[in-house]
Amino acid sequence: MTESPQGTAIQTPAPAALTGRRGRRAADVPTLVRRAREGDARAVARLISLVEDASPVLREVAAALAPHTGHAQVLGLTGSPGVGKSTTTAALVRALRQAGKRVGVLAVDPSSPFSGGALLGDRVRMQDHAGDSGVYIRSMASRGHLGGLSWATPQALRVLDAAGCDVVLVETVGVGQSELEIASLADTTLVLVAPGMGDGIQAAKAGILEVADVFVVNKADRDGADQTVRDLRYMLSLGGRHSEAGHWRPPICRTVASRETDNGIDEVLEKVEAHRQWLESSGEGRRRRSERAAREIEAIALASLRERMGDVHGSAALGSLADSVVAGETDPYRAADELLAQL
Amino acid sequence: MTESPQGTAIQTPAPAALTGRRGRRAADVPTLVRRAREGDARAVARLISLVEDASPVLREVAAALAPHTGHAQVLGLTGSPGVGKSTTTAALVRALRQAGKRVGVLAVDPSSPFSGGALLGDRVRMQDHAGDSGVYIRSMASRGHLGGLSWATPQALRVLDAAGCDVVLVETVGVGQSELEIASLADTTLVLVAPGMGDGIQAAKAGILEVADVFVVNKADRDGADQTVRDLRYMLSLGGRHSEAGHWRPPICRTVASRETDNGIDEVLEKVEAHRQWLESSGEGRRRRSERAAREIEAIALASLRERMGDVHGSAALGSLADSVVAGETDPYRAADELLAQL
Known part of the structure; x- marks a missing residue:
């Protein structure tokens, strides 16, 4: 690869047409992609910003990423507010890092100013990994108050994929239709529920059943966890999709994920791996990606x-x-x- | 105009590509348009069906109508369920007929099966005019449960316009965003409210104020009519749009429209005429049509x-x-x- 004149590009003020919304300097796309692939977190962040801002070089970025994509396993993680999505994400990241995997996290925040504070708190919990060069964590704006995924999410996924992530976790609040959107993006969709949250199960009834590849009953040390597992099992027995032969039957895992404990996370990752193997052997993985x-x-x-x-x-x-x-x-x-x- | 071979076309089974959804025979568009312009109600009905069914001849119909359009005054009529839209429409039709006008009515029904029965009752009330060749009455399907206007409504309007209607009334339930849609279609939008219907005024607050050119307080013989008029006047005094000089200030009329009485309808038509003159003199009418x-x-x-x-x-x-x-x-x-x- 020819060495790009990256230094020059960064020091020369960019013509207006090449400046992103945030007024940054012109992007030297080939150099950014090379650096991202070498593990430079700032280059990864810059590329995601370019696609999020719909920069004029968006197409150039997409073209430069394409040859390097197709490697990452995409895990979707969704659930009602309060079920512990961020702590579970953090626990999954710890476990994947221990297994030597490079991990990307895209956390899609509802843009509501009212919930902004609480979510910021969640984000901070994940900063355990901020200094770890094998983890990229990125919060992304959501499309609206219902927390729909940003149109830029697939492009940001491509950046993390090209940057060499083995696994990309996309975490989103399971309200509105974001759980359907995440399922259409992910290879494997994890649906989190918590005991005693009637609305969690209601949400499950309303469509989460159809998108879940793995159920995670988090806070499984609380009262009502057994009942929640039974409820899910009963609902699964009613669902048509999963009863057919050759189809994947979503397993139900129990976790207690917090800053201190990762109980059950290994089992979740075993089920994810089993699902990955099923995707490959059944041809469903190829179909989903296409x-x-x-x-x-x-x-x-x-x-x-x-x-x-x-x-x-x-x-x-x-x-x-x-x-x-x-x-x-x-x-x-x-x-x-x-x-x-x-x- | 060349005489079209209409008899032949009607008796010959149409090729599948020219048959509408209801499996009717091929349409001889030029003849249908000529007949509609001569006052043939069946030709008018057939043309509206062709545009509603998105018939393959839809474009031919639109092209054939175009030279004959631009004459009709379009009145929108909206209000919450129960304010008396259909009886008011019927009273307006009677008054316009007495003034020698040709009138078209497009009644947009919510397609909800639950309200279907009640609305059918309303429709029947209008059948007073069914035998009158100067009135065309047509119920149209709405786009969804919120009563949005069908995409075919503008095309149906063109049919009635080309058929020589002086006035076309578009009546729709004022729920969801149909009142905004009707205002974008109509030259003059009448918003009906009834005394003691808090929700009517709530709806007014939520957007009806912005679309109303004329307010009609129907059932004005009931308790609370004075209060409703005061409420409307107060809300109008708060609204920015109508207080500017050169702007139209929506008048508030009182009516008692039923099968037996048409009290106040003449005043409504006077206000409509005043609005028409304002539209013309201010250039707003030209702007709205464009x-x-x-x-x-x-x-x-x-x-x-x-x-x-x-x-x-x-x-x-x-x-x-x-x-x-x-x-x-x-x-x-x-x-x-x-x-x-x-x-």
């Missing part, structure tokens, strides 16, 4: 079309077409054709 | 793009692009470009 890429391509294509439509919104061309329709000189379908021809 | 056409063009263009995207969803082309992304041979942005190039 489906995921197809959705991503479609989403980008549709966004690109919307953007082009946005450019004409309120434009002179649209205004004059609208006036022709009002005057009865043309009809809205022909006008729409003309509008599209101008895109 | 804006309405622009939105319609954009909606059709976006729907057309989505349709083309839908054609590729799950297609072999998308599948092979997805596999290339999974293999790291290309990135999702380049794949999206290739997908769009294939549209």
Whole structure:
């Protein structure tokens, strides 16, 4: 690989068109990707910022990452507020690091200003790993108050994948439709529930059952843990999907994850590994990855079309077409054709 | 105009591609439009069915209607369930007919099976006019349980406009965002409220204030009518939009509309006429019509793009692009470009 003039690029003020939203200097993409692959956490962070900010070099970043992707195992982790997602994530990261894996974490925060403080507290708990060069932790903005994944999440995943992560954990609050989104991103989706949280099980009824590959009953030392496991088992017995032969039957693990204890985490990782093997042997893993890429391509294509439509919104061309329709000189379908021809 | 071979077209079984969803015979569009303009109610009904069913001749219909549109005054009528929208609509139709106007009514029903029965009752009340050749009444399906306007509503409006209606009333339940949609369609939006309906005023607070050109306090013989008028007046005094000079200040009318009485309806029509004159003198009417056409063009263009995207969803082309992304041979942005190039 040719040595890129990275120093120069960083010291020279960038032309406006190449400056990201945060007014940073121009990105030397090939150098950033090389450094990220060498384990430079700042380069990884910078690349994620470039994709999050929809930088003008977004496409260049995507193209430079592509040859290095396809290695990481993506774990989704979701559950209602309060079930212990962040402590479980931290415990999983510890265990994966002990097994010598490089780990990336994408924590998708609801952008609500009201919950911002509490989540910040959760984030801090994970900073155990901040000095560990084998772990990248990144909080990402969510798309709205329901905690939907940011459109940039798949691109950020690609950055961590290209940077050599063996496992990427995507953690999101299981409200709204984010659990469906995370399941469409992840190879394996872990659904956390906690004893005595009726709403957790309600959420499970409403769709979490369909997305869970592994159930984790966290805080399993509390009253009601047995009942929660029984409830889940009963609901699984009712579900059609998992009863068919050849299908994966989601196991139910019990954990007590906190800053002090990691009880049950090893069993969770065993189930994750079993699921990975099933994905491979059944062909389902290949299907999921292909489906995921197809959705991503479609989403980008549709966004690109919307953007082009946005450019004409309120434009002179649209205004004059609208006036022709009002005057009865043309009809809205022909006008729409003309509008599209101008895109 | 050349005489179209309408008899032949109707008697010959249509090729499948020209048959609408309901399996009707092929439409001879020029003849249907000519007949509709001559006052043939069945031709009007047939044209509306063609646009509602998204018939393959939809574009031909739109093109044939265009030269004959731009005449009708469009009145939107909205309000919470129970305020008397249908009886008011019927009273307005009677008054407009007495003034010699040709009238069209588009009644947008929520498709909820639970309210279907009650609404059917309302519909029956309007059948007073069913035998009157100067009135076209049409119930249209709504888009969902919140009563949003069907995408076909603007096209159905064009049919009634081209058929020579002087006034088209679009009546819709004021729930969800249908009141915003109706305001974007109508020249003049009437918002009905009834005394003692706290929720009516709540709805008003939530957005109806912004869309109302004329307020109608119906059932004005009931207790609380004065209070409702005062509440509305107070809320209007708080609203910024209407206090500016040159802006229209929505008047508040009182009506008692039922099968027997039309009290206050003449005053409503006077206010509607005053609003029409204001629309003309202020240039706001021209702006609204142009804006309405622009939105319609954009909606059709976006729907057309989505349709083309839908054609590729799950297609072999998308599948092979997805596999290339999974293999790291290309990135999702380049794949999206290739997908769009294939549209």
